[in-house]
Amino acid sequence: MPLSRQDCADLIRYIQGLLRQYDPLSFETVLRGVYASPEEDPRRYLIALLSAIQNVYAERSGGEQARILDSVNRYVRLPDGGPVRGLSVSLTPAEQEVYGTAEVNLAELPDRSEFVAEVRRILLIIESEIDWQGNRG
Amino acid sequence: MTRAQIQQQLEQIFQRHLGIAPAVTQALVPATVSAGKLYEAHVLSRVVERLVVDEGYSLTLVGGTKIQFKSAPGPINRNYPRIELRNGSACLAELWTDVEFLSLSYCKSSGASLTKGSYHELDLVIVPSGLSGRPRYDAVWLGVECKNTGYQKGLLKEILGIRRELSFVTDDQATNFNVWPRKRVPADPASCLMVYSTDAKVNDYAAPGQIFGIDFIHEPM
Numbered sequence: 314m315p316l317s318r319q320d321c322a323d324l325i326r327y328i329q330g331l332l333r334q335y336d337p338l339s340f341e342t343v344l345r346g347v348y349a350s351p352e353e354d355p356r357r358y359l360i361a362l363l364s365a366i367q368n369v370y371a372e373r374s375g376g377e378q379a380r381i382l383d384s385v386n387r388y389v390r391l392p393d394g395g396p397v398r399g400l401s402v403s404l405t406p407a408e409q410e411v412y413g414t415a416e417v418n419l420a421e422l423p424d425r426s427e428f429v430a431e432v433r434r435i436l437l438i439i440e441s442e443i444d445w446q447g448n449r450g
Numbered sequence: 451m452t453r454a455q456i457q458q459q460l461e462q463i464f465q466r467h468l469g470i471a472p473a474v475t476q477a478l479v480p481a482t483v484s485a486g487k488l489y490e491a492h493v494l495s496r497v498v499e500r501l502v503v504d505e506g507y508s509l510t511l512v513g514g515t516k517i518q519f520k521s522a523p524g525p526i527n528r529n530y531p532r533i534e535l536r537n538g539s540a541c542l543a544e545l546w547t548d549v550e551f552l553s554l555s556y557c558k559s560s561g562a563s564l565t566k567g568s569y570h571e572l573d574l575v576i577v578p579s580g581l582s583g584r585p586r587y588d589a590v591w592l593g594v595e596c597k598n599t600g601y602q603k604g605l606l607k608e609i610l611g612i613r614r615e616l617s618f619v620t621d622d623q624a625t626n627f628n629v630w631p632r633k634r635v636p637a638d639p640a641s642c643l644m645v646y647s648t649d650a651k652v653n654d655y656a657a658p659g660q661i662f663g664i665d666f667i668h669e670p671m
Binding site for chain 1: 453464467495498499509510511515516517519520521599602648671
């Protein structure tokens, strides 16, 4: 039985609950990345919500960092011919005071590649199961 | 698959992958600090590819062994790493991250004091080699904005404002590039300006770019 608009609305609430439970600090970041409104069409909002989760966690994944660094190293070298060693974010003096470090090494981010892949798999299932013709319930 | 089955799978996925000490992760890398930076790095990887493949530059990272993004933009600081664009032994230009440029309006108003409205950020910027401080608008060869978020009208207005502060609209002018990103651009000075976004909707906003010389690229991560 295809997923109705009501099913999608229920799934939105369920996923938001999971985010609040497992990663409350990322909840707002994810919502800011959703370019849709649940009132307009919960089916489209559900797809947008899962896409935003994918994007946010892909960006924070150390596994993604390794792939990007490999890609950079195909085209950029150090003066001695060696590879670029990493990707980092340097902090402002105020942030350095708060976090006790001058920079954040993006490679130290936890590898979320599997999580992102699993969310992608569920997203594809939901897309194929949604009843796009029905406008009620 | 039913709604209940999907909910069950989602619960398992979140529990398996996010269930371990999220507080520790957040303390290590606060979201506000790293937000957007990995996407900037992803776009950088695309930009360097094109500079080598299409433009024939050899690229060298100098001033450090890691590519360094900044949590807040600022002037060019030559103590930071940057990528040199070399043609043979000559370094013609440099690629910097998170740099503010001095706006056209500021540079045209002689004697004006510097305010927060006098400069604007570009996520990636290519300028002639050897510059320090905030480069002038007419020093910018290429500016790139990276948006790992839903692309909305406000972001279009933002990039149109950046274009306004980089150049006047005019007939096509030759850029500093042979092929990529553009050989010619309807802007004077002839800077190239690009927007990369993970959101396919960025293409819905591309039309003004044809007039003002802004390239909108849908680039998933």
